[in-house]
């Protein structure tokens with residue numbers, strides 16, 4: 003009822019106004035500009051809302067990337083099991099010093115490290131990480147460790163953050179590699195498993211050899227020592243990973 007009344011009233015005022023010649027043309031114009039102002043206002047509000055949403059998204063991306071969708075995807079199934087290298091799964095206890103239990107975001111790289119602990123075995127290194135839950139001396143770990151006989155130990159699941167690659171912990175898989183002496187050069191058994199594991203992980207996360215990087219590429223640290231001091235050896239390693247991937 004109210005609406006009809008209003009309409010009639012508006013009509014009447016329009017007619018009344020139309021009796022004055024000046025008002026006759028200015029009135030629809032004024033109505034149009036009001037409409038335009040309203041559109042502008044809505045557009046302005048929409049723009050502000052959009053900017054605020056984008057800002058929130060940016061803050062999440064910077065500080066809480068694990069909240070964003072598309073977090074962790076890995077390929078599984080018979081095809082992947084058939085080419086999986088032998089892995090001894092010896093997961094660490096969830097603790098703030100070596101296995102925070104934090105989910106990763108989408109995996110975009112594989113980071114290769116050296117243990118900087120000449121002659122130590124994979125299990126020695128794994129137990130050192132496990133011991134950090136009691137010693138609290140530092141925060142360190144890695145998803146995998148490859149030993150001097152080519153053995154592979156998994157310490158942290160691939161969908162959880164390990165403390166190895168600084169700001170790239172969140173979106174990479176880390177591999178610590180044992181070495182017999184101070185030079186940091188890997189022996190053949192370790193090297194072979196490194197190539198196999200990197201290629202397999204590339205396959206699982208739909209990456210390629212260019213996504214295999216050194217700790218050095220993240221922070222500039224001399225790690226893995228031999229691959230930082232011998233750029234050609236590093237290039238050859240990536241080539242070997244690429245060739246193995248092609249063979250899968």
Ligand SMILES: [Zn+2]
Nearest residue numbers: 115116217225
């Ligand atoms: Zn490292």
